[in-house]
Amino acid sequence: MRIAFFGDVVGKAGRTVLADELAGLRKRLSLDFVIVNAENAAGGFGITAKTAEELFDAGADVLTLGNHSFDQSEALGLVERDSRILRPCNYPEGTAPGRGSGLYDLPDGRRVLVMNVLLRLFMESLDDPFRRVSEELDSAPLGAVADAIVVDAHGEATSEKSALGVYCDGRASLVVGTHTHIPTADARILPGGTGYQTDAGMCGDYDSVIGMDKEEPVSRFVTHMRSSRFSAASGPATACGTFLETDDSTGLARRIEPIRIGGVLAGHEPSVS
Amino acid sequence: MRIAFFGDVVGKAGRTVLADELAGLRKRLSLDFVIVNAENAAGGFGITAKTAEELFDAGADVLTLGNHSFDQSEALGLVERDSRILRPCNYPEGTAPGRGSGLYDLPDGRRVLVMNVLLRLFMESLDDPFRRVSEELDSAPLGAVADAIVVDAHGEATSEKSALGVYCDGRASLVVGTHTHIPTADARILPGGTGYQTDAGMCGDYDSVIGMDKEEPVSRFVTHMRSSRFSAASGPATACGTFLETDDSTGLARRIEPIRIGGVLAGHEPSVS
Amino acid sequence: MRIAFFGDVVGKAGRTVLADELAGLRKRLSLDFVIVNAENAAGGFGITAKTAEELFDAGADVLTLGNHSFDQSEALGLVERDSRILRPCNYPEGTAPGRGSGLYDLPDGRRVLVMNVLLRLFMESLDDPFRRVSEELDSAPLGAVADAIVVDAHGEATSEKSALGVYCDGRASLVVGTHTHIPTADARILPGGTGYQTDAGMCGDYDSVIGMDKEEPVSRFVTHMRSSRFSAASGPATACGTFLETDDSTGLARRIEPIRIGGVLAGHEPSVS
Amino acid sequence: MRIAFFGDVVGKAGRTVLADELAGLRKRLSLDFVIVNAENAAGGFGITAKTAEELFDAGADVLTLGNHSFDQSEALGLVERDSRILRPCNYPEGTAPGRGSGLYDLPDGRRVLVMNVLLRLFMESLDDPFRRVSEELDSAPLGAVADAIVVDAHGEATSEKSALGVYCDGRASLVVGTHTHIPTADARILPGGTGYQTDAGMCGDYDSVIGMDKEEPVSRFVTHMRSSRFSAASGPATACGTFLETDDSTGLARRIEPIRIGGVLAGHEPSVS
């Protein structure tokens, strides 16, 4: 199976690069399934029905979220109604609306389990991400129930993301980080067969401070005062993500490569024959 | 000028990959100057006279440190004696021994200003890194006093590193992050001419949790109990860093590319004619 | 000199208890000077011209602030115009409007130096609070220039507040903490003669979660979701603070006692003959 | 029932004040049950068999711990063997040795449920403290199974402790905080009948920085360098705690008062007829 995962879409610039590029990519990479982290899709803060629709129209099959899941109040209803949008799976039971994971059917009958999890180092503490992910992995074992499993590890610290990758090694097809908005150059297959990349990077304008217009963030670091609101940078965006090819007999990773298309970053597109 | 910067050397594996590869790289890339972050050189924690010597022997011109600078008590004397070893420049005046920056002469008379700075988000708070770096940049203006300026931004948060890059844009040759131990794929030249990469990545064994044997870190995340000490992973290491070519007339960046050699990461070596 | 310091005034309940009680207290305790931390005076978030006026009318001589100083945008002008309102003194130079300290004249000619400082553990990092406070103390030495010196240490961690008290011992009349909204029972005179209390407590309704209506804070801890905004609790408030009597020949503390008047906490009023 | 709870015992000074005072207090206050937080009993760091024995000999019925539970490796066996020593109840199931709660029989047949819980704000994240405490409270309902219930809320932030108090109101006899080492002056009975005090304070020498010799902590805040190890302050200690009298028909609080005996703090002993 061929899967692409794209990191945090930031504002209109991020949505636009996917609208422009995703259809072509789906063809060129023969993608079976596309997952997009959309926690910053709406002007940099959360998701709305309209921005979700844009991303589905662009070619996303499933959207994941993170610590900004509910920045926009309409997301509360959205995640209830649309089972293709996932908020972190480790909210305490009975609290957040919506779902933290989903098992999705491909047209050909193969099934992909996707989950979104919020890590805890330097972040708000939801339930134990390691245990919750383990329970989710057990609910649809790779190669038995799920043909592929993708874990979106939304977190700050490289140590925690890396440990989660190791912890899931052999039980998931892909553990990929989000939240830092900067792609890492460590995509690889772990010894047990799980594809891993510490952060997918954002889909957004990198001529910015992690997707936001540069002036205000720099000013806040220097002065510790607010001058204005943060606004999503609007220059040409880079679509950053991860390409994964799994072995359909096991669900494990056969190949992993970063994707970087457009904008100011050095581009990279896997070449698929 | 051609400069290579290598991220946090972790233990013997990290020292070994530089001992094996750096001499060849210096030649192939016609490097004028090599900087290595060595805060984890001694078994993963700090630096000793012996490990520093190994890195100088391998071909480093200057070593930088970080939050682990003084994990080994012999580092207190080492940074006093050896002006090629830099601890963060934003310790309060009159506290830490040693230096936070240095202006180094190349054999041909060109001069490189190097500084190490500890950022503050999710870290211990030293003095304002933005102001301190600004003062250092003013002390040896790029293109006037210094032919090249390299800022090692040792920090956790991508936002703060990114903001520091923007803040220094046009006044430094290179702002490169360290500390997360994972290389980022965002090396680029900022609009004002400063080369930037959010994190250089570590020189260490990536079949690990950020350079440490996998078992104990995973166990601590899962159980919140200590089973044993952390020990540096000892498999084949990847030397991760950044290659920078500056324009000698301005000191600004002309070209920036990541370096990844050896170990389990996908390799990348700039091709220089 | 007899001084009273009151901790974080939270909303209307906090302003009301001071309006009701402060005039009487000034008389009963023969107070020469009254300082009130007002960072939450306006509905729990920041300060406005109107709420500042209420507190001055109630009998405050000087108002201090904290991490909520500029929650209300009109505070930006207010601290510029009114030298009796102090924001933290350790904003980087040239950033925040207003002042971080002031030397105030009593009608009888005695002078009181007051400063507000933001600590750093678990908080946003302004400049080094220890060094800044030391510089302020040097600017108007106790017993020489200032007849009394009060340091409002706005911070989260008891270790940092306690260390600042020790650090200032002998050079200030009073180091008193604010920010946690809970009064501590450790008022005492340190060996060098400085009065110290880790936190003055708030002036607010304690039948609450640190001054806010109980329901929403509890709900957020339990669900990690927002149901509504925080609103300041409106029941009868306790005025919490510290009473200090100094020796006019040295400026050091001769007597320190907590003040707790009104509301649901066990009351305490120093008895002064 | 009459219960006394004492906060974090710090080193020999803390153990000594309890050895000297607890027997007398048990008599004067007609105490039925005494709980002591002992996470810093062994030289400031953790607990050993010997220091536990000293505290039991002094008159403690149950010892609680906190984030320092396992600083001393012998604590691993100790909490397994001795059911009177409780570590936080919100370690993930199957990880830490020992117990997080216990139901203890008084000689007269009444039973006391005691639990220790680690909060999460600014601390390492164990499992959800609110849910775990709720489960514990349900396991031995107050007034039905347990004649009294005491919750030791080991945490940093006043907001989280206060919210836990509100959350348990009516279901526990006492929610009392530990960890900050500074007693709060907010002991009161919440509207639902639960006794509450944000922090019991430490049993230790207050002429210190939260129980440690002053010099090193201050030096670290000022210089960000280590000069020596932390060592527990050895001057006369204050035994800080909370006195609670419950209504045996409901298990709810009838009276709550702070206890402060010895050392440099202003003393307070409830007067019981």
Ligand SMILES: [Fe+2]
């Ligand atoms: Fe994001």
Ligand SMILES: [Fe+2]
């Ligand atoms: Fe995020």
Ligand SMILES: [Fe+2]
């Ligand atoms: Fe490092």
Ligand SMILES: [Fe+2]
């Ligand atoms: Fe580091």
Ligand SMILES: [Fe+2]
């Ligand atoms: Fe406050």
Ligand SMILES: [Fe+2]
């Ligand atoms: Fe505050």
Ligand SMILES: [Fe+2]
């Ligand atoms: Fe403690």
Ligand SMILES: [Fe+2]
């Ligand atoms: Fe503790």
